[in-house]
Amino acid sequence: MTGTPSAPGKPTPAAGVGQALHAFASQLYPICRSITGDGVRQTLDLIGRRIELKRCEVPSGTKVFDWEVPLEWNIEDACVVGPEGDRAVDFRAHNLHIVSYSEPIHRTLAFEEIRPHLYSLPGRPDWIPYRTSYYRRDWGFCMRDRELQSLRPGRYEVRVDSSLAPGSLSYAECVLPGQSKQEVLFFTHVCHPSLANDNTSGMAIATFLASWIGARPHRYSYRFVFAPGTIGSLCWLSRNEQRLKFVRHGLVLGLLGDPGVLTYKRSRRGDCEIDQLLSYLVSQADPPGTVIDFEPYGYDERQLCSPGFDLPVGRLTRSVNDGYPQYHSSADDLELISAGQLERSLEVCQRMVETLESNRRYVNLSPKGEPRLGKRGLYGAIGGRSPADRERAMLWILNQSDGSASLLDIAQRSSLSYAAIQQAAEELAGAGLLAAAKPDSKRRKASAGRAKRARAKKAVSGEKR
């Protein structure tokens, strides 16, 4: 598992929200999801009881870019019955026992014939691996290596009561219109069967976050997409190509309940506002998280950040995909995720939303010299030594607000907290000293300038030693 668990002595956050998140994840956990089928629909039903969902069904055979929606897969039962008539592998005992998208079969075969269809984790003899065969017709079973090793030669009855038939792929959106058409996009996958961190944690947090945003006024529009990985996000992209221009910021959510520290993975562009903001929030988290560069594997950022879309979308997880031993095995269960970690993950998402809502660029309306803060009641009257943080925040905002720097830029340059900067900006705007900057006019130029200053600053610390 990446990172370290939260410090033991730390007080657990209020049980309420964390417990509720864990309880919802527990509801989602037993469902046998795949990239199509009724498991996805049941999942969306549960989510839809909490937030308003618009659901979509994309028929099998539909072309989506280079892909095609596959036949719909559903499964009733599956087992391998051994020479003595016992169920050596039993789907009813655990969803992971069946390779997802296994075709139907009912035959009796010699052990050597079934052996190539049996998957286990020799290094983790008590864990069942998670395997799929979406695009190659095959069948297979996953099992504990300890049990696999105990199988003896003989005839085995193999039965997969599944269907692979024309149907549809299901996904759903929760759309929360704001004052602006500009959107913030959240994406989480809904195709993994009984894996708790990957990704009932993401579904639970996305659901609660949408509910929380829906209950308060907001400037941006928010869109939450719950879709199967890869083919599901491609379906969504193909049906929404015209509206991608409204996506100003986005975040893929997953792996948010394990004990690891938060990990932000940058967008392909690497220098979007979402990259700046999440890097900031993750560094401020307790314990501080890490930031990693974009790479073209992982979750749906693979599709959203493909060169034909290149959306300003990052990813928030705790441990990363393939970054903890329990990943894609039966050990990614409800014990791996905790109420506390889920709650703290949700909190960071809430801070992100609050910051996106308030972060903007201002223009100082009294830019020649400092305006007189004292006569507006914004400043102490007896001149002493150093200005207090509130006054520092005001001076920084007034000095930097030429329309190029956002409040977050100013917080980072001044090393004052975003909260202090944001509060001071409200006071200054209230006093008529700030106006919102015209959109985008000076941004490119400014961002270059900031980069230059950042480098210069780095050089200084060298000089100081």
Next chain:
Amino acid sequence: MTGTPSAPGKPTPAAGVGQALHAFASQLYPICRSITGDGVRQTLDLIGRRIELKRCEVPSGTKVFDWEVPLEWNIEDACVVGPEGDRAVDFRAHNLHIVSYSEPIHRTLAFEEIRPHLYSLPGRPDWIPYRTSYYRRDWGFCMRDRELQSLRPGRYEVRVDSSLAPGSLSYAECVLPGQSKQEVLFFTHVCHPSLANDNTSGMAIATFLASWIGARPHRYSYRFVFAPGTIGSLCWLSRNEQRLKFVRHGLVLGLLGDPGVLTYKRSRRGDCEIDQLLSYLVSQADPPGTVIDFEPYGYDERQLCSPGFDLPVGRLTRSVNDGYPQYHSSADDLELISAGQLERSLEVCQRMVETLESNRRYVNLSPKGEPRLGKRGLYGAIGGRSPADRERAMLWILNQSDGSASLLDIAQRSSLSYAAIQQAAEELAGAGLLAAAKPDSKRRKASAGRAKRARAKKAVSGEKR
């Protein structure tokens, strides 16, 4: 105090100039200055005996940007007389005893009534703090905490013989016209009463520097402004808005006599020639100084670098404002500043002027291959191993002089001294191999290129380990 004092074993510089600087600071020290009033005028009188000053009076009530010139404040006497008839606080004993801009009062009050008007430094019981109340009508006394603690209940006679009346704010300029209208601006504040480092040191050094420049030919025009802080610099800015376009480089001077190392504070832009030059000079000083990033508090760089002006102006101090314990107290006295530190501060300012005068961009007139230095007597004739520093300097200048790199750029890229580069450039220009570059043509592009190379260089050192 920031930084370390100069090494004890080091030879003290020639007593002459340093002693003269200290003597002049001592003359300025006893005057009771404020942002208006006769104290400023007496100060300008003393400076005007040494350099030619153009003096300005700005009437009370004049609007300057968001501000207004206040009533003029003058003071004759002030005291608090205790129950036994003794002067418990006496302005005549120390200028700092009165809160600057205290309004006139003559009353007898109970101790509890005067207590809120008494200021001390509990952590420094023998120091008198410095306090002002420019823009809120009030009165107050500053005193040693040890004395404050000894006051007993009873009736106290409070007397402030001051006047707050229509008058004017005084400032002065020393202008030294050069071959070019392009200006170098020096700024120092003249509003602090008996504080030696803050800022009789700055006034003394600005005065001596102006005198030194005036005695030699110079390319740039030089302008020294002696003005009260904030409202004084705003007055100057409002009366000189049309000529700000001529300000090519500028420096705020202050806190130049204490034992700290030199500190250069960058301009708001952070990448001006003045930033490059002072960072270089300060790093070359003995002991080396430090460079800090711009922040919107401090001295008049607050106004000069406000977003409406954004002048290429940095700041040179030793310790920084609020960066040494004696700051804004009676302990900032003539013992805190030394002849040696003052002299070394002046020397850096002189190096700055010399370098600005000689620093320029050249074009190599024989850019295809190396020109033959030998036939011009510029190069050793027997080919041996490595070129000497003089020859290296020539090769660097010839190679880099495509009109984009200044001599200082070349000194920094080559790691040769500026003096060596400048001397070699003169020889090359004398031999007809260099011509002055057209102004500004290739500068932006070049500065980007240099930044890129600097980063590349940094990367290399990583590779080398």
Next chain:
Amino acid sequence: MTGTPSAPGKPTPAAGVGQALHAFASQLYPICRSITGDGVRQTLDLIGRRIELKRCEVPSGTKVFDWEVPLEWNIEDACVVGPEGDRAVDFRAHNLHIVSYSEPIHRTLAFEEIRPHLYSLPGRPDWIPYRTSYYRRDWGFCMRDRELQSLRPGRYEVRVDSSLAPGSLSYAECVLPGQSKQEVLFFTHVCHPSLANDNTSGMAIATFLASWIGARPHRYSYRFVFAPGTIGSLCWLSRNEQRLKFVRHGLVLGLLGDPGVLTYKRSRRGDCEIDQLLSYLVSQADPPGTVIDFEPYGYDERQLCSPGFDLPVGRLTRSVNDGYPQYHSSADDLELISAGQLERSLEVCQRMVETLESNRRYVNLSPKGEPRLGKRGLYGAIGGRSPADRERAMLWILNQSDGSASLLDIAQRSSLSYAAIQQAAEELAGAGLLAAAKPDSKRRKASAGRAKRARAKKAVSGEKR
């Protein structure tokens, strides 16, 4: 000597090529070369037996930029005969005994008169120094300091049987036309007499590399220039000014046989593809080499990278000029250079050529989402944990190929080997998923983007600590 010798336990590379390189260097070693004369011609004869050379003679007196081709110098014999009639210094014993370009003389002189014409290395009493006097008429002898110290007062017969007469400067080119007019330029100097590392090593490697390239198909045209240093490269530049626009990449070769690690010296521009590529190859070498910034001394990069040409030409050496004790002395002999080091130097040049040939920018023809690799047989079918390196390489190429990133860019960003990236790109192109990008359209923009990401990446590692 810079760097460390290759690890002792390491297996020596196949004797064949290294031994052949050393043997060829040994053939070149005894010839008395200078910047003109028959020594250069004999050298070019030897090279011309192995690769096809186009030879040029530039007459004495020809103006080349700021220079002029000097009189041709040839030498038959030279000696200093001592009072007892013995040859105290004898050209026949070692080429280095004569200062190159010594004018003819035959006189008997007192020791005090010849002493100023005798050069030695007091710190290295057994080594003969290498000295030249190309552009000042003079004569002189170089000798072991031990022998110089043993000379006694008396009359000495000095004889230099040389000629300084109108003739010509000789150089040669080997041109290997490719599919494109775009050229890769290799430059090596041929003017040093019996010095093995400087530069029979460079001549041998350039010759073998040209031969190796000539035997295989190639996209670029390749040009190898064998010319005397400085005046020779200036002659080539003056005769080829019109074709310099075709030079896309270039490398000066020298000092390639000593025990030092490889050293790449950047072009003046510092950010050319050759800089990126050689930095990469040198860092991948075993043992890893170093990269140094451009400086305007060294070999013919001084001329090729003068501001009037500013060609994208770097330099590859092992130790650098003046960077090893034997430099420019008789100790730079055939024992200093080894077959193994020569062979490994050649190998890096071969990798450079191979990489330049294959390195290009592609456009992903299926840029919206990931293309389905599985249906094209490019991807494993059973979904498991992490993609293998081959699949990672494909995903990186597809994600980055918007026409801006070269394969080498992608290798560096992904930390996968260039070989893996190049192989995967071939597979993807073979599957119709990639097309060659239009030349240069998005390059500037992209290189800026990469720089930004590199900085961002650096920032991250800081965050992670």
